[in-house]
Amino acid sequence: MAPGSKAEGRSVSTPDGTTRWLRRLPATLSCLVLALASVTGLLPARALADTYTFVVQPILPPAQTRKAFQPLADYLSRQTGHEIRLVTAVNFLAYWARMKRGDYDLILDAAHFTDWRVKNLGYVVLAKIPDTVSYSLVTAEDTLVLEPSELIGKPVATIGSPSLGAVRLAQMFPNPLRQPVTVEVDNSRDAIEAVLKGRAMGAIVPSPLVGAFPLNVVTTTEPVPHIGFSASPEVPEAVRKALRKALVEADRTPDGQAMLKAINFPRFVAADEKVYDGYAKLLEGIWGY
Known part of the structure; x- marks a missing residue:
């Protein structure tokens, strides 16, 4: 038989690694097609x-x-x-x-x-x-507090620092020795619930929430x-x-x-x-x- 001809199920043998190159050709062509499609916008966005x-x-x-x-x-x-x-x-x-x-x-x-x-x-x-948006320091409706200073040493609910509510609360009590006892909650509704259920005497919450609950507003911050x-x-x-x-x-x-x-x-x-x-x-x- 002539060299390189097919016999007894053996594959064709070609010089210089051509067989390996031919086997890789389909994958190479696929990559080229994908690259071309990307450039020309044929692929979905x-x-x-x-x-x-x-x-x-x-x-x-x-x-x-x-x-x-x-x-x-x-x-x-x-x-x-x-x-x-x-x-x-x-x-x-x-x-x-x-x-x-x-x-x-x-x-x-x-x-x-x-x-x-x-x-x-x-x-x-x-x-x-x-x-x-502004924040309001509130108490329960039947808890008459007129000034933030009346809450020194008392539990006040707030979302954790450095949330805007916690920052605003800290501004109301600049003296580190005269602070409320902060009760950290997950969200503003939980802060209001803490007040209404007696777990906190006050809370700092976004002002738009106040009207929906029986609360007393002590003070409201400047809006941002x-x-x-x-x-x-x-x-x-x-x-x-x-x-x-x-x-x-x-x-x-x-x-x-x-x-x-x-x-x-x-x-x-x-x-x-x-x-x-x-x-x-x-x-x-x-x-x-």
């Missing part, structure tokens, strides 16, 4: 999508945070073509520690945190919830801009633009309106870093500031 972590300040326990804000993450994923993955923090100390390291790509949280990240980590503000949505400088500009567009136009589309109803906010409005300028000072004196 999701095949080229990136994943971005999204966190909301932990005013609720992790499970409740997921339930409350997963609709926003899902909406942004649909609108941008990227995976916006909601992550949670167990409390404000854990949140503060990770936030300072720049661990989160996208964040929805209070004015003091937003300004701190802008100034220290280069985050970009994309949008915010309209208007302002409502929570803002900001992005890490690591998030590409094109993605930031897509996120901003999706947020500020949400109230104009059925998909966006359904999301807003699910997260219980009226709408998002455009915002920039100037809106929050100066509020990082509220964190002065906080561990790690």
Whole structure:
């Protein structure tokens, strides 16, 4: 038989490793086709999508945070073509520690945190919830307290530091020797419940909650801009633009309106870093500031 011919089930033998090259040819061609499809846009958009972590300040326990804000993450994923993955923090100390390291790509949280990240980590503000928010120091309706000083040495419920409520409470009691006894709770509704059930004499809670419960308002803080949505400088500009567009136009589309109803906010409005300028000072004196 001639050299290289097929006999008795033996494979063809060719010089210089050509057989191995031929065996790899289909896989090589497949890679080339995929690369060409990526460049020419023939692959679905999701095949080229990136994943971005999204966190909301932990005013609720992790499970409740997921339930409350997963609709926003899902909406942004649909609108941008990227995976916006909601992550949670167990409390404000854990949140503060990770936030300072720049661990989160996208964040929805209070004015003091937003300004701190802008100034220290280069985050970009994309949008915010309209208007302002203040906090009220409250007691039970039948507990007549007129001044914060009357609560020195008394139990006062608050979400953990450095939440905006805890920061505002600390401002009311600047003397470290004349403080209330803080009762840390998971969220503002738990703080109100602690007052109504007698576990705390007072609580610091967002002012909009006060009218729904039988409470006595001791004092109300100065308002600050409502929570803002900001992005890490690591998030590409094109993605930031897509996120901003999706947020500020949400109230104009059925998909966006359904999301807003699910997260219980009226709408998002455009915002920039100037809106929050100066509020990082509220964190002065906080561990790690």
